[in-house]
Amino acid sequence: MGIAADIVVILLAAFCGGLVAHRLKQPLILGYILAGVFLGPLSGGVLVSNLHDIENLAEIGVALLLFALGLEFSLKELRPVRKVALLGGPIQILLTIGFGYLVGLYLGWGPVASLWLGALISLSSTMVILKTLMTQGVMGTLSSRVMIGLLIVQDLAVVPLMILLPQISNPAVGLPILALALLKSALFLTVMLFLGVRLLPRLLAGIARWNSRELFLLTITAIGLGIGYVTYLLGLSFALGAFVAGMVLSESDYGHQALSDILPLRDLFGLLFFSSVGMLLDPQFLQAYWTEVLLLVLLISLGKGLLLGLITRAFGYGNVVPLAVGLGMFQIGEFSFVLGQVGFAGGFLSTVQHSTILSAAILSMLLTPLVSGLTRPIYRLKQRYAKHEPLSSRNIPKAGLSGHIVIAGGGRVGRHIARLLSQLEVPFVLIEIDYARYLESKSEQFPIIYGDASQETVLEAANLQAAAQLLVTLPGITVVEGIVRYAHSRYVDLNIVVRAEGGEQMRSLYEDGVYVVILPELEAGLEIARQALLHLKISVPVIQRYTDALRRDQYQRPAGLSSENLELRQLKNAHELLDLKWERLEPENIMVDHSLRELDIRRVTGVSIVGVLRAGEFMANPTADFVFNVGDLVAVIGSHHQCENLAECLAG
Numbered sequence: 001m002g003i004a005a006d007i008v009v010i011l012l013a014a015f016c017g018g019l020v021a022h023r024l025k026q027p028l029i030l031g032y033i034l035a036g037v038f039l040g041p042l043s044g045g046v047l048v049s050n051l052h053d054i055e056n057l058a059e060i061g062v063a064l065l066l067f068a069l070g071l072e073f074s075l076k077e078l079r080p081v082r083k084v085a086l087l088g089g090p091i092q093i094l095l096t097i098g099f100g101y102l103v104g105l106y107l108g109w110g111p112v113a114s115l116w117l118g119a120l121i122s123l124s125s126t127m128v129i130l131k132t133l134m135t136q137g138v139m140g141t142l143s144s145r146v147m148i149g150l151l152i153v154q155d156l157a158v159v160p161l162m163i164l165l166p167q168i169s170n171p172a173v174g175l176p177i178l179a180l181a182l183l184k185s186a187l188f189l190t191v192m193l194f195l196g197v198r199l200l201p202r203l204l205a206g207i208a209r210w211n212s213r214e215l216f217l218l219t220i221t222a223i224g225l226g227i228g229y230v231t232y233l234l235g236l237s238f239a240l241g242a243f244v245a246g247m248v249l250s251e252s253d254y255g256h257q258a259l260s261d262i263l264p265l266r267d268l269f270g271l272l273f274f275s276s277v278g279m280l281l282d283p284q285f286l287q288a289y290w291t292e293v294l295l296l297v298l299l300i301s302l303g304k305g306l307l308l309g310l311i312t313r314a315f316g317y318g319n320v321v322p323l324a325v326g327l328g329m330f331q332i333g334e335f336s337f338v339l340g341q342v343g344f345a346g347g348f349l350s351t352v353q354h355s356t357i358l359s360a361a362i363l364s365m366l367l368t369p370l371v372s373g374l375t376r377p378i379y380r381l382k383q384r385y386a387k388h389e390p391l392s393s394r395n396i397p398k399a400g401l402s403g404h405i406v407i408a409g410g411g412r413v414g415r416h417i418a419r420l421l422s423q424l425e426v427p428f429v430l431i432e433i434d435y436a437r438y439l440e441s442k443s444e445q446f447p448i449i450y451g452d453a454s455q456e457t458v459l460e461a462a463n464l465q466a467a468a469q470l471l472v473t474l475p476g477i478t479v480v481e482g483i484v485r486y487a488h489s490r491y492v493d494l495n496i497v498v499r500a501e502g503g504e505q506m507r508s509l510y511e512d513g514v515y516v517v518i519l520p521e522l523e524a525g526l527e528i529a530r531q532a533l534l535h536l537k538i539s540v541p542v543i544q545r546y547t548d549a550l551r552r553d554q555y556q557r558p559a560g561l562s563s564e565n566l567e568l569r570q571l572k573n574a575h576e577l578l579d580l581k582w583e584r585l586e587p588e589n590i591m592v593d594h595s596l597r598e599l600d601i602r603r604v605t606g607v608s609i610v611g612v613l614r615a616g617e618f619m620a621n622p623t624a625d626f627v628f629n630v631g632d633l634v635a636v637i638g639s640h641h642q643c644e645n646l647a648e649c650l651a652g
Contacts, residue, residue, distance in 0.1 A: 036278020070246020089153030
């Protein structure tokens, strides 16, 4: 079967490697790389017969990776951290290239190879970092936003590095070629921006009118790879054309659909690419050069991590952010494999040098979850033995905080709560680490403390000891559990309310001492169901009875109820058995011109009349001699069955 058999073998091996990586909570690409190692050197070339053909197919994976990157590119994502991303990102890349150059010279590599080493280590792994952040439950924090901003800039730097490095590496003959390449690139970008922006969206609009998903997928694939091939014919990078095509399409109305359709194809060909990378990694080489590989990993991890932390700190980010960025982005990224292939194919890196960098990159990726997980313990140790950083706070009452509500998290949920508490004049204080959210809350005159709510110093700054309640609105379960455990261990009687993402998290939080756990998905589902039932003309009390019953079942504590909670539940159940209904008296209603004594409604139907609204004036608990008039709005209360009896009585 030739190449077809090779692809089947790679898919099966990558499937097994992906399963193992997923069970170990590692990014799938590490499983793909290890599958390639098994199929390549370990099998002696028996399982995969034609590695060169697989590498050619993997080039399509590289182009699709950059095409999807162009589709995903958005300046909106850079806006909250635009300074550190747009300025600090290029500075970090240049400094890391310089650091890598010195490391290469220290290892005895030549100037050209050292330059390539610096360029390769300047890029971090977007896939590994995002997977690690999601696993740790810290997506959405300021640290993660800074990392994502820097990653976007690093990914964008891949294309110019692929163009510039081969020419700079041979300055004797490369300067004219470099100038020509830059001229071609500028001309190509100009044509794409002026013609592509106008023509490609129109083409997609015409295809979309035919309502054929298959043809739409074929069109966007042809656009991405076709434009890439055009740039290749012009003597430029194949990946450059694919990336620019993605950027052009991302600004159209069809960018989101194009991205969703191309992702499975990107992942499939990306699998071939990462498997082919694994085939280049020789375990025997690693065994022979393990000291050089480990030394390179150590030097890169320390140097690059330190540079990232210092740059983040230089742009005004304090507390845990520089530490989190340094420990999270120290590794060598997946796009370094792409760049390394260019350097190896061009003869700028020897086989030993290329294999050393490849081995170091894979090891650094494997170490990322472990090293990144050290952020919190190291920061706590720093806080314990070092001088605490000053906390910034605004709008705190001069009399201090007492009997107040502490809201950990100043996002949308936290600010909604803050607005309601402000209207009710209930004292509260917000805690927020995201600087943009901090400024928004400060502009609304909310009492707020800038800091990480998971840190003891920040919580104590909110005077947790004198607080009436702690509300945790943060989404990450790891952060939430840390806050809850600290607060409950220090202040056992403090009422704590948190949000959770499922039943398992809810049970875990209840065990940690939480008073109430809120499930956002449940509340959203109940509200959607309530609106649907209202549209079907089902009465509000019936809807309320069933939604309250669902809440009662879902929010039940796993370890039973205290006597106080049981009493509250019994009161709630008694409330649910009663309906409060309003009846407007029309001229034909039998209650008109009769008194309560004459009607004897309570004995006949069982309901009680608790109020009457007449001409804008409300009369509570009308007497037995009260006479009803046309247009009165009568409030009756009773069980659902009793209210049905009243409806039958009024109708008959």
